[in-house]
Amino acid sequence: MTPDQYCQDKAVQSGSSFYYSFMFLPPDKRRAITALYAFCREVDDVVDECSDENVARTTLAWWRTQVAAIYEGTPQHPVCQALVPVVREFSLPQEQLHEIIDGMEMDLTQHTYADFKALQLYCYRVASVVGLLAAEIFGYTDRKTLKYAHDLGIAFQLTNIIRDVGEDARRGRIYLPLDELQQFGVHTGDILDAKESDSFHKLMQFQIERAQHFYRQAFEQLPGVDRKAQRTGLIMAAIYRATLDEVLASGCHVLKERISLTPLRKLWLAYKTWLKS
Secondary structure (H helix, E strand, O other), X not given: OOHHHHHHHHHHHHOOHHHHHHOOOOHHHHHHHHHHHHHHHHHHHHHHHOOOHHHHHHHHHHHHHHHHHHHXXXXXXXXXXXXXXXXXXXXXXXXXXXXXXXXXXXXXXXXOOOOHHHHHHHHHHHHHHHHHHXXXXXXXXXXXXXXXXXXXXXXXXXXXXXXXXHHHHOXXXXXXXXXXXXXXXXXXXXXXOXXXXXXXXXXXXXXXXXXXXXXXXXXXXXXXXXXXXXXXXHHHHHHHHHHHHHHHHOOXXXXXXXXXXXXXXXXXXXXXXXXXX
């Protein structure tokens, strides 16, 4: 199996909405973004699938050595081997790959966030940085596009947090800002015990509106000259915003179920957005 095939299989197996947006890219950019996505999945899986914190830390430290090896042209892991030509062709900064690992490492020690400012740092590392790297791969001529990529990354991660409240709680993590839980009269124990209430539903509606705000802000900052180059991100946004709509339509029942779109609907949204963009 080639490194590129390994990355392709990793993307397909994840079932992520991102995969559907990659399908419309030319081969060189599709290989590049798939390798970047596979890297993100690999380091994320270290934290989510490893029950021993020390082992997870050791594994993430090894991934840092692999990032360094990418830029030396000597990595061992197939994902990093696939990234060697990518970082060269698209001039991807090494420090940004390390920042993604920094974000994953936060999950080992930080299971709650005092306020949105604290949460935003996490969202920046695990999502906005990925958006900035993706913008380099997709291409742009106006640097304002990087502001779009930053805010779109925040919007994506907020959508993940909203969708996965129950799943994260079962891992002992609460990404909803604690001061906002207090504001809406929701206790952390209610979330960890999957107890829904009107207060919880209002809290989630507040979170959804914030995510929508970041989508709107991102779109406003995307220069028209770069819209076509960046339409892969617009496809992702269409799928993620449809997921938010489903969460809202369900009554925000995210504590006991994970709301998602069917593969066919994701493909239809991807195709429709590609034609419009």
